[in-house]
Structure formats: structure tokens, C-alpha cells
Amino acid sequence: MARRSEKQDPAQELDARKAAILDAVVTEHIDTAQPVGSSSVAASQAVGVSPATVRSEMVALEREGFLSQPHTSAGRIPTDRGYRYFVDHLRQGTLGEAQQVTVREFFNSVHGEIEDVLEQTSTLLSSLTQYTSVVVGPSHTHATIRSAQIVDLGPTRALVVAVLSDGAVEKRTLELDLEVSVIDVADASSQLNALLVGASLDQRVELPSREGAVAELIRRSTAAIFEQTPTIDGDQVFIGGSSRVADAFETVDTVRSVLGILEQELVVVSLLRDIMDKGLTVSIGSELGFESLSACAVVVAPVSIDGVPAGAVGLLGPTRMNYPEALATAQAVSEELAHRFGGEEKRRG
Amino acid sequence: MARRSEKQDPAQELDARKAAILDAVVTEHIDTAQPVGSSSVAASQAVGVSPATVRSEMVALEREGFLSQPHTSAGRIPTDRGYRYFVDHLRQGTLGEAQQVTVREFFNSVHGEIEDVLEQTSTLLSSLTQYTSVVVGPSHTHATIRSAQIVDLGPTRALVVAVLSDGAVEKRTLELDLEVSVIDVADASSQLNALLVGASLDQRVELPSREGAVAELIRRSTAAIFEQTPTIDGDQVFIGGSSRVADAFETVDTVRSVLGILEQELVVVSLLRDIMDKGLTVSIGSELGFESLSACAVVVAPVSIDGVPAGAVGLLGPTRMNYPEALATAQAVSEELAHRFGGEEKRRG
DNA sequence: CGTTGGCACTCGGTAGAATCGAGTGCCAAT
DNA sequence: ATTGGCACTCGATTCTACCGAGTGCCAACG
Incomplete structure (x- = not known):
């Protein structure tokens, strides 16, 4: 069985055409929630080959673990690994104009205690993205x-x-x-x-x-x-829009198990703390390390004060979530939060 | 159309047999979640008449608004009004031995700040009953x-x-x-x-x-x-076991809308505050006044300090919830909480 | 040799027909 | 008034047929 090692390489790069096909599948699946067939992929501008060619490439992509088939004679859906590749090769998007305005207006008008700001931020996040949000405030282990x-x-x-x-x-x-x-x-x-x-x-x-x-x-x-x-650690956790998990999944079982995790705030915090040191990050399905979250993806953006991650904002959605939007939103909001806290730090001198 | 006014009277009492039949239907439906037929009602010890008689009584009960039929040739399910009658004529049950022990042990071992006690109480309540729980702490409008x-x-x-x-x-x-x-x-x-x-x-x-x-x-x-x-009012609200709403309902739509209400803690508090003055109370479906909660029932037990309701514990489940158990649990826990707070009051006085 | 159109095949989803049976409403007998 | 009997209803289940989206394979093409 001396095959090429295309399957084993974890940091594998795909050639341009495979990448385009994978991208098309992921994009369309995120949009439609349906398995994607070769013909609609071939119709995509960036691909430019016939359905037949797409099919043979899809077989390869499936063999390599980026796509899977719900059953024979169905289209392909991305695996966690497929989403991973998609996310890793995403060009940094930018937040929509309207959302930028909303975020700015929010942070201009919000006031009061940190806890209140964080809580309202979690509401903002989930109303901007339609996903459940998690906001972890700075721990005060270093406060005097x-x-x-x-x-x-x-x-x-x-x-x-x-x-x-x-x-x-x-x-x-x-x-x-x-x-x-x-x-x-x-x-x-x-x-x-x-x-x-x-x-x-x-x-x-x-x-x-x-x-x-x-x-x-x-x-x-x-x-x-x-x-x-x-x-x-005196952590402050705020979860916003938990009802949105009911929008994200089809079955009550999935909804229950996800809510079950969200209820355990300790778990949520440690999850975010683990991820947040790596900067703006996405964790997809099995990468999260929880069986109950295998249908979820989480976008985490650390909130850094003086260059050190102190808190984090997270968005939790289905693996077929809108990653560009979620990433841009988390990033923008985390920067605003950092700016606010950083500002306070400075003021204190 | 000069009929007997059996339909109009809101405080209507049912004769013993109708009551027994209604009771049997409600009890079985709570147990099985299925429409209940005349034969299984007739099998009930307390009824003691033939299915045919039960059927004719059921027609009456349906006309009077206590039962409804999902469709012809199906059994009956209770309406909100049917549950209401059931609950109003429930004899005060008592908590199971095992649960009593759990509650006592909990309150013997729990310690720390009020907020922590209340939060853990909400967890206790939902793990005891499998329903979502709401605990509202005493407002400190009268504190100095x-x-x-x-x-x-x-x-x-x-x-x-x-x-x-x-x-x-x-x-x-x-x-x-x-x-x-x-x-x-x-x-x-x-x-x-x-x-x-x-x-x-x-x-x-x-x-x-x-x-x-x-x-x-x-x-x-x-x-x-x-x-x-x-x-x-400086209210403290703690919601426990929100993932249980996913157990209580069949469709994600219902789950979403219920979670949506739970997210608005203000709404939840005012709901409980409205109800709690009346003592140990059940509100069923439409009585709650929220479209989104029409499939829910809420059991509320006020936590009284010096005879004045200061806080409340609530249990939220489907209309076919286990009322006797929920009532007994809410009552027992609210008494323990009152005892604890009352004790503190006394100690301070 | 990579690409492509053609083609047979697979299989989930849908629609329709047949059947089953739980449960009803009605009625005549007690 | 109660009850057993009975025809009837209608959702649920099963089965079949069929459609069609989509596949895998292959021969032909540039």
C-alpha cells in the first residue's frame, strides 16, 4: 500500500483548484445548509472546470478528509477539517458598515460598571451575529x-x-x-x-x-x-443570546446538550481561556474537545490590555456558521473593549 | 338557546364523576404525554364506570372547556382550564423522602454569600425536578x-x-x-x-x-x-437548568421562544413578582400572559420573611408538568430559604 | 494525460394506496 | 342513567412506485 502521503500530512496545502472547490462547497453549504453537488460547484466563478472534473477532485478531497458524503448519491458537506482549511485560508474580512456603526454607537453610549458593560456587550454580540456570545471579563488576580x-x-x-x-x-x-x-x-x-x-x-x-x-x-x-x-479567579462570565442555540440546530437533543455545556460556566471559561492566548481563533467541532459541542464552532477574540490577554469575547454557532462575519465582529468588539479598558488603565496611570 | 349555565360559570365545580374522569385524564396525560382514551380512563380505580359512560362525560367536559381532542378519533388531552381544575383540586402533597433528605442536606452544607446560596438553590431545584428553576432574591428596597x-x-x-x-x-x-x-x-x-x-x-x-x-x-x-x-429594585435573579427546556418540548421553535423569555430576566422577575403575593401558586399556559409561554406552566412559591413575601422560587415546565412534585419541591425549598433568611433576620435584630 | 460529456446506477425523498387500530359517537337494550 | 355493541373516522404505519439529484466510471477528445 505505498501511496502518496497526501493523506497523512497534517499541514497539507491544497492545490489552487482543490482549494477553490473546497471553498465553494463550504461557502454554499454555509449558505444553504444542504449537501453541495458537483454541478453547483462547477458553476462557481472561481472553479471554472466541468462538473465531472469537480467530482473527481471531490473524491480526492473526501479521501483526504475535507469533505464527506451523508450518503451515496448525495452532495458533499465539509468535515471539521474542511471547515478548518476554509478558516485558515480566509482572508481577513472587515465588518459591514452598518455593524461598524452599531458597534461604535454602542460603545459611545454604554456606561456604568464594568460588569454591566460586559453583560450588555454580550447582548450586542449576539444581536449582531445571531449567535450565542460569551464574554469573559478580566480576572483580577493582579489587582491590588x-x-x-x-x-x-x-x-x-x-x-x-x-x-x-x-x-x-x-x-x-x-x-x-x-x-x-x-x-x-x-x-x-x-x-x-x-x-x-x-x-x-x-x-x-x-x-x-x-x-x-x-x-x-x-x-x-x-x-x-x-x-x-x-x-x-474571580472570573466574570456573561452569556448572551443563549436562545439562539435553538436557531442553530435542528434537533432538540443537540440544543439540549449545547445548553448543558453553556450552563457550566466553569467549562465555558476554561474553554475560552485555553483558546484565547492564541489570538483571534476559531475552534471547530471536535477541536473543542467536548462531545456535546461536536456540532459547534467557536470564534474567540482575546481582549488584550497592555498586550496581555485579560479577557475574551466568543461567539458560538453551528460548524456551518458565518466565519468571516463572526471573526470580524468578535475582532471589532474585542478591540473596542480593549480600548475601553486600556483607556481606563492609562487614566489610572 | 336557554341552556343550563354549566358552560359560563367560571368557578364551576364538577360532579364527583366528572372530576374523577378529568383527574384520570390529566394524570395519565402527564405521565404519557399522549392523548388519553376512554378505556384507560375507565380502567382507573376512581372512576368505576364503563368506557361508554366515560365517553359521554368526556363530550361534556370538552364542551365545558376542560378537555380537547387533537383530532377526531383520538383521545382527549387537558386544556389549560383542565389543568387549572386539576391543580385547584390537588390535595397538598408532600415531598418524597429522598428529596427531603437532599433538600435538608443541601441547606445544611451550603454556605457563603446570599447570592451564592440562591444560585446554588436554583441548581438544586432544577436537579430535583428536572425543570428549569428561577430564584428571585429579596430586594433590598427596605435595607438601610x-x-x-x-x-x-x-x-x-x-x-x-x-x-x-x-x-x-x-x-x-x-x-x-x-x-x-x-x-x-x-x-x-x-x-x-x-x-x-x-x-x-x-x-x-x-x-x-x-x-x-x-x-x-x-x-x-x-x-x-x-x-x-x-x-x-436591585433584584437578584438566578435561573437554573435552562437546558431542561429542551427536555420539556418537542420542537426547537418552542424551545427557542421559551429561552427567549428566560433571557429577559426583567420579564421573568416581574412575572414572579406578580404571582408571588398570592402564596404558593401555579400559572398555566395562557394564564401567564405570554404567547411564548403558552406551552408552559410555572409553579411559584414565595419566600416570606416575617410574613412578607420577599423573594420567590419558581419552577417552569411544560403544562403537562408533574404539579404535585413541583409544588411540594417549591414549597419545601422556599420554606428552607425563608428559614435561613428569617434566622439571619432574627440574629441581627 | 488531464479534461470532459455521456451514461448507468444509487438512494433518499415524496406521493399514493392499502392497511391497521385506537378511539369515537350513536343507539338500542337493560 | 348505564352499558355493550357497532359502524365510522382518521392518524399512523407500511409498502410500492417513482422521481431526480448526484454520483462513479469510462471512453473520447484536444
Whole structure:
């Protein structure tokens, strides 16, 4: 069986004609959701050969794993690998004029807390693209504490509040075993503040080992802030347009399994974090590593602050999603977000 | 056309046999999702008449709007009104032993901030029932401010943080036009605190009309806290198991439209708030007032603190949902939540 | 030798006919 | 009033026939 190694080469390049044919199949399939036949491919301007030739090339493309046939005597549909080639050879498209305006207007008018901006951004993304969107906010592992205080909430309850340099607020309720006087709380609060200001969330703080109710209060407050991380890394995730998964797939089973993944925000975040270091990226079907997402593709654009990926925006659609549009949208929105956060960074100096 | 007014009476009671038949139809349809025929109804213990008699009663029940026929020569399925009668005449069921244990264990082990508890409660609810759950936390319109401060975040940015008596923290970012010194911020912060402590969020606070940067800072901080309500009434909504809507319905269209409503959390909250004053309640299909939810039923149990409904737990399923189970679960969980919050109230008082 | 038109073949999808049977409505008998 | 009997309805299922989109193969062509 000494065949040419055309099948094994993973970084395989296709000759111009195969590429044109693959491109035509993918494009049309994305448009129609139907298997694509040789004749319609041959009709494409970029191909320019007869259906018969297209057919023989298609056989090759199928052998090489770029196309598949739902059944004999049907047209071809792209495999994940076919989409992969398509995406890898996509020339950088640009966002439509109308969408650009929408994005600009959105970012000019949106205001308020970061969380609100991120949440509304996820809505924007999904309404622009008709796909489900995921927005992951910057983690504040590198933020430092700007202020810490303990607020008395009743005889045996107190709240520890820490304000971070990025504007986030962490809070922890303390249930106290014994009653603590208001004065003790105030005392502990100011000591805690002095102790923690400037510290970052991922470092330990040296505690003076003293005795007494106040010292104990400080100890417990510090522990609460540093040890109980509410969401992993304090990530903020916002998912927009989850109802759109029902548009993207034919069967309720697929819809259910995709929604099932989206529900596990931890999974979604780690998925995006894995991908986002690579820059603007597409992951297709099996590449995502989840059986439930085998019918999906995800476009991720990192939101970089000072060149470091801090957050990300993602679009989740069917593998036959409109990649050029999704890529352009994700890119544009991530840049706007980066610009906004970067601006704030700068302002803070 | 002087007929008996059996059709018009909205508060109509059915005679024992009709009631038994309706009950059998609803019960079986909930179980099988299929139209129910006269013979299987007649087989039911509680009915005890022949299929022929059942049929003639069914004709009456259909005329009165409790049942409908998908087509001639099919069995009957309940209408919304049929479900309504069923639910109204349901004897208060009790939660299964295993579920009771699960609920108790959950509330014994769950800890942390209210938000986290509520979120996990929504997950608990949906995993107990297989339905989508909605948990609405207590609004803090009646909470008072326990602490207020302004934290410097950079030359032209500051953060106003207010801690409420119920343990919630409100924050607002201020973008300042001019630079304010650290000392001014500290000054404003302590004045703000003195000014706001004890105030409730729904009242206006008298501001001394003084001049200068500090007074301006205080003015803007107060405005930020009182005027910009991030979510209506500061509601906290948690939706659990939204992927279960894909289990509940056959067609992607239905799934999409239901998810579409769930996405609009404002709508969901107002829906629950409308219902929850009435105590443990079921709303069925058209009663919900949303075209998109005509295939759904919602069970709502208010979470009362000191006898006043403060939050609510809800379960959303198909109209053929398991009402007894859903009711028992919602009730049990809402009581546990009330107990927990009530306990905290007491401890504070 | 690559390309192409021709052609037989495959097979999913659709339409129509036949059949089945669950379930009904009606009626006469009890 | 209740019931068994019975004709009838109509969706669902099965089967067949058939159409046609699309294929794979091959011989002919430049």
C-alpha cells in the first residue's frame, strides 16, 4: 500500500483548484445548509472546470478528509477539517458598515460598571451575529487591594469588604461565634485596611500573631478574603443570546446538550481561556474537545490590555456558521473593549 | 338557546364523576404525554364506570372547556382550564423522602454569600425536578445603609461603596472631571458615611448645600448611589437548568421562544413578582400572559420573611408538568430559604 | 494525460394506496 | 342513567412506485 502521503500530512496545502472547490462547497453549504453537488460547484466563478472534473477532485478531497458524503448519491458537506482549511485560508474580512456603526454607537453610549458593560456587550454580540456570545471579563488576580473594611451587620455578623484597584469589590460575610463590640469592629477594620492596602489577591499577607478579639477578627477577615474565591479567579462570565442555540440546530437533543455545556460556566471559561492566548481563533467541532459541542464552532477574540490577554469575547454557532462575519465582529468588539479598558488603565496611570 | 349555565360559570365545580374522569385524564396525560382514551380512563380505580359512560362525560367536559381532542378519533388531552381544575383540586402533597433528605442536606452544607446560596438553590431545584428553576432574591428596597465610603482609584476615578444592612454591597464608579486629592477623598468619604448611615435606598437624603471639591464629591456620590439602580429594585435573579427546556418540548421553535423569555430576566422577575403575593401558586399556559409561554406552566412559591413575601422560587415546565412534585419541591425549598433568611433576620435584630 | 460529456446506477425523498387500530359517537337494550 | 355493541373516522404505519439529484466510471477528445 505505498501511496502518496497526501493523506497523512497534517499541514497539507491544497492545490489552487482543490482549494477553490473546497471553498465553494463550504461557502454554499454555509449558505444553504444542504449537501453541495458537483454541478453547483462547477458553476462557481472561481472553479471554472466541468462538473465531472469537480467530482473527481471531490473524491480526492473526501479521501483526504475535507469533505464527506451523508450518503451515496448525495452532495458533499465539509468535515471539521474542511471547515478548518476554509478558516485558515480566509482572508481577513472587515465588518459591514452598518455593524461598524452599531458597534461604535454602542460603545459611545454604554456606561456604568464594568460588569454591566460586559453583560450588555454580550447582548450586542449576539444581536449582531445571531449567535450565542460569551464574554469573559478580566480576572483580577493582579489587582491590588485599595481599601478593606469590616462592617458591623449585627451582634454576630460582620461583612468584610475589599475594594480592588480595578474597581471590583469583594465581600465576605463573617458569622461570629461571640459578640463583638462596635468599637472592636471599627478597630479591626482600620487595622485590616492598613494591613491589606497594596496587597494583591494572590499573595499571602503576614499577620502579626497577637491575641484577643480584634486580632481574631482580623485573622478571620483576612482568611475570608484570601481563601474563599467565589468564582474561580474571580472570573466574570456573561452569556448572551443563549436562545439562539435553538436557531442553530435542528434537533432538540443537540440544543439540549449545547445548553448543558453553556450552563457550566466553569467549562465555558476554561474553554475560552485555553483558546484565547492564541489570538483571534476559531475552534471547530471536535477541536473543542467536548462531545456535546461536536456540532459547534467557536470564534474567540482575546481582549488584550497592555498586550496581555485579560479577557475574551466568543461567539458560538453551528460548524456551518458565518466565519468571516463572526471573526470580524468578535475582532471589532474585542478591540473596542480593549480600548475601553486600556483607556481606563492609562487614566489610572 | 336557554341552556343550563354549566358552560359560563367560571368557578364551576364538577360532579364527583366528572372530576374523577378529568383527574384520570390529566394524570395519565402527564405521565404519557399522549392523548388519553376512554378505556384507560375507565380502567382507573376512581372512576368505576364503563368506557361508554366515560365517553359521554368526556363530550361534556370538552364542551365545558376542560378537555380537547387533537383530532377526531383520538383521545382527549387537558386544556389549560383542565389543568387549572386539576391543580385547584390537588390535595397538598408532600415531598418524597429522598428529596427531603437532599433538600435538608443541601441547606445544611451550603454556605457563603446570599447570592451564592440562591444560585446554588436554583441548581438544586432544577436537579430535583428536572425543570428549569428561577430564584428571585429579596430586594433590598427596605435595607438601610450600614456603611458608605469613597475609595480613590486613580487621579480621576473613585469608587463609591455602600454596604447595606442585609449584607448587600452597592458600588458605583465615579469618573471625575478634575483631579481630587487623596485627602479630599478621605474627607468626603467620612462625611458621606456619616451622612448616609441609617438611610434606606428608597429615600432621599438631605444634602448640606456647601461649595467646594469635597462637597461636590459627596453630592455626586450620593447621586450615584440613589439614582443609578443597576437592576430594577436591585433584584437578584438566578435561573437554573435552562437546558431542561429542551427536555420539556418537542420542537426547537418552542424551545427557542421559551429561552427567549428566560433571557429577559426583567420579564421573568416581574412575572414572579406578580404571582408571588398570592402564596404558593401555579400559572398555566395562557394564564401567564405570554404567547411564548403558552406551552408552559410555572409553579411559584414565595419566600416570606416575617410574613412578607420577599423573594420567590419558581419552577417552569411544560403544562403537562408533574404539579404535585413541583409544588411540594417549591414549597419545601422556599420554606428552607425563608428559614435561613428569617434566622439571619432574627440574629441581627 | 488531464479534461470532459455521456451514461448507468444509487438512494433518499415524496406521493399514493392499502392497511391497521385506537378511539369515537350513536343507539338500542337493560 | 348505564352499558355493550357497532359502524365510522382518521392518524399512523407500511409498502410500492417513482422521481431526480448526484454520483462513479469510462471512453473520447484536444
